[in-house]
Amino acid sequence: MTGAAFGRELRRRRTQQGLTLGELAELVHYSRSHLSKVENGHKSPSAQLSRKCDAVLSAGGALHALAPADTPPERDTGPAPEAPGYTHAHWNLRLYSDGSGIFEIGEAGAPAVTEVPQPAPTSTDTLPGLAVLFEETKRLGRTSSPSLVLPMAITQAHVAASSARQSTGEDQRRLLRHAARTAEFAGWMAQECGDDRGSLWWTDRAVMLASAAGDEDMTSYALVRRAVVSLYRGDSSATTGPTEQVLADDAIHPRIRWLAALGAAQGYAIGLDHAGAMRALDTAASLFDQAQRLEGDEQLGPSAMHGRPLLIEAWCQYDLGNLAAAAALFERAMSRPLPSDRDHARFGTRRALVYAALGEPDRASELIGPLLDVVRSVDSATIRADLRDFARTITRFRGHRGTHDIQAALMAALAKR
Structure with missing residues (x-):
């Protein structure tokens, strides 16, 4: 879709409301010449401009829907230059379901440098050590490049799942649940690396592991994670659909429903549905106290809850075109x-x-x-x-x-x- 249809409708709605091009330019904080080019179809509007015009002209999303979709930048998939001091470009760690593996240098199939034997049956002391490693990995994930953290998360998910296969009873269930949490974290790090496909694969893997442990919370949370991927793609309906599905089920843990409500608010906001966004934010507020009381030590979603609803509301106001309100909310939320x-x-x-x-x-x-x-x-x-x-x-x-x-x-x- 080109910007011509958007430009024609923009001019129609502007003149219908008695606004000059200069007056509209002041309201949306773009130059008059830029808007003229958009109206004449010589320039496509950005998503930001189309949302602003839609909000100022009270188009209810109809104007924004005519705007061409933003084209995401292409990812650089070429090989990175080799770092000084390294003589081999490829390091390959092959991990097998029985817990064994091999480490190779060079192209796949090169002679193994190190062989990892199949582990002995897991002791009951395994999980505490894995949990400590995971907490440190998550801490790194909050401060470091996801490219550094993702290989750690993948390896830990494999080790926990392999350990579960060597265990029985309650030990096995706890290890599977831990493997599911590490797999979900790997999915988040994959998304932070710009790999949506990998993110969804790891999320599905987390659901499989959690289901094997009898933990259905992960299945519900996976819907929220999928919605977040759709949110960053700018897909309103694919964001609100899964989150509303979670919100409709009162049996789902309140923390997951709280996260779903915040996700739904953002989904409605990018679709310029002000009423839907405010309704979802109200739902999130009503769930907040319950959401803080997560049973057990492991949390799904962000570890810090306080302040997040205000930050999400600020961003919703931005997407809805209410810039002054967004600025005021950000100032409040980021005062600490x-x-x-x-x-x-x-x-x-x-x-x-x-x-x-x-x-x-x-x-x-x-x-x-x-x-x-x-x-x-x-x-x-x-x-x-x-x-x-x-x-x-x-x-x-x-x-x-x-x-x-x-x-x-x-x-x-x-x-x-």
């Missing part, structure tokens, strides 16, 4: 430090984007500048998606000193690894 570098980078980038969209480039640059080293460190594909939106928005203000000062660091943070 966030619990992890990854959250700081994610929501800090979104706050800066709101100010750029508001036409306040100096404030936006002031906010994004100190974050760019953190964004590079956590190396998240989902955060870079928001940062690309920021970069596209801030280019409208090239003449500002603050915008000029952050350009080099901004390009470095956006560069593919």
Whole structure:
């Protein structure tokens, strides 16, 4: 779909409401010349602009639906340059279902450097050690590149599943449940690496392992995880469908339903359904107290709950085109430090984007500048998606000193690894 249909409908709705092109430009914080090109079909609107125009003209999503879909950037699948000091480009670790494996250097099928024998039956002391390793891996996941963490999570999921096969009874059930949690975490790290297909594969693997342990919470949570993948693809219906399915079942754990409500709110927001988004946020608020009381030590979803509903509401307001409301909510939510570098980078980038969209480039640059080293460190594909939106928005203000000062660091943070 081209932008011609959007441009025609934009002009029709603008003139119907008695707005000049200049007046609309002031309301959406874009230049008059840019809007003229969009109306004439010479330039396609960004998703951000189409949402703003839809909100300002009270189109209820009908205008935004005519906008061409944003084309996601292609991933660089070429080989990375070999690091100094390494003489072999390929390290292969082959893991088998019985717990054995081989480690090879070079192309697949090269002579094994190390062979891992099949383990002996697992002792009851295995799980505590695996749990400690997993907690440290999750801690790394909050501060480091997912490319560093994903291989650890995959290996731990394999070790826990293999240990379960060597166990029986309650020990086996607990090991399978732990394997499911590590597989789900691997799926999240895969998504952070920009690999949606791998993310969904690991999520399905987590469901299989959890079901074998008699734990059905993971099946429900997997619907929420799938919805999150759809959310980052900009697919409103594929986000709200699974989350509403979870919300409709009162037997599902309240923490999972709370996460589903927050996901549903974001799904409705990208579909410009204000009523749906507010209703889902109200549902999340009603579930919050129950959601804090998760039975057992293992949690599904983010470890930090406080402050998250306000941050999600702020982002919903941005997607709905209510920029001033979004800015005010971000200021409230980020008045105290966030619990992890990854959250700081994610929501800090979104706050800066709101100010750029508001036409306040100096404030936006002031906010994004100190974050760019953190964004590079956590190396998240989902955060870079928001940062690309920021970069596209801030280019409208090239003449500002603050915008000029952050350009080099901004390009470095956006560069593919």
